[in-house]
Amino acid sequence: MDQPAKMEFNVDGQYENEKGIFTVISIHKEKMVIRWESGEEISTDIELQRRILERREWEKLNKLAEGAAGKSSKSGSRKKPAFTGFAPTDFKKSASGTTWRSRSQLGEAITQKIDTNRFQFKSWAFSHKPEMHVQDLKHHGHEAPDYHARFFVRVDQNSLHYGFRVARSDDKDDVSTDWETFISWLTQQENEETLRSIAAEDELTVCNLKIPSSGTLQASDNGWHTSESGQKPVTETLAAYIGGTPETNAFDLEFFTTVNKNEAVECGLDIAENIAQLFTRLLPLYRGAVIR
Numbered sequence: 141m142d143q144p145a146k147m148e149f150n151v152d153g154q155y156e157n158e159k160g161i162f163t164v165i166s167i168h169k170e171k172m173v174i175r176w177e178s179g180e181e182i183s184t185d186i187e188l189q190r191r192i193l194e195r196r197e198w199e200k201l202n203k204l205a206e207g208a209a210g211k212s213s214k215s216g217s218r219k220k221p222a223f224t225g226f227a228p229t230d231f232k233k234s235a236s237g238t239t240w241r242s243r244s245q246l247g248e249a250i251t252q253k254i255d256t257n258r259f260q261f262k263s264w265a266f267s268h269k270p271e272m273h274v275q276d277l278k279h280h281g282h283e284a285p286d287y288h289a290r291f292f293v294r295v296d297q298n299s300l301h302y303g304f305r306v307a308r309s310d311d312k313d314d315v316s317t318d319w320e321t322f323i324s325w326l327t328q329q330e331n332e333e334t335l336r337s338i339a340a341e342d343e344l345t346v347c348n349l350k351i352p353s354s355g356t357l358q359a360s361d362n363g364w365h366t367s368e369s370g371q372k373p374v375t376e377t378l379a380a381y382i383g384g385t386p387e388t389n390a391f392d393l394e395f396f397t398t399v400n401k402n403e404a405v406e407c408g409l410d411i412a413e414n415i416a417q418l419f420t421r422l423l424p425l426y427r428g429a430v431i432r
Contacts, residue, residue: 147190157192220244225408231295231401241265241272253416270295279430289318289429291419300404302415303396304422306429310390318429325428326379338421349392
């Protein structure tokens, strides 16, 4: 703890000892004349009054330190509740009244289970929406955060959705570095095959959130198909699908799985394990977007 500053007295200065507030009337060598608010006036040793005031200041600092330590101890003893699963009331259009988005809740339950030594993942509640993002701590907060690659967890009134997301802006002044890096990664044949294999095995849905009317894609052994086309591919590669949209248009690409509300609730804490497993499976995509 810091030592109290050495007390100096000045004529007309006001100070306080056990008897109350006093004013210094005069100072002469080691003596000074002081007057209390009651009008009582005495001549006293400067050093005596200095010791009294410094002791009072020391006691004050001690009390403040003890109070802070007590608050810290109480705060530390109140462990925040852990995530135990989704409640039916979590499934709505807003985040009002929900706690699952907290870093100490679902965020901690997921990030502790993602199998990686390369990244230090943390979670962030997204705006006032029923959504949470998971990103590498060192990567979060860099240029153009709206266009960062990320894992996400989102609910609506009927379902739970979670997966990987990366986006580009339609504004040429916005920086979409993660998008550009991801597209460069995706154009390599082995990466396209890895992604399609993951998407097929985990039955992931792919969509462009910016153009919902464009529909969704699912992976198969010979390409990417829509629900309308059955197993007949509408495009052989995802890069070709993305390339069909002008570069001046915004593109918000998501790879995700969907779990209905009742099943998500019934899973309890296991849902965090399921989410972390998919995020681990999708790590090649995250690496492909954030590692330059």
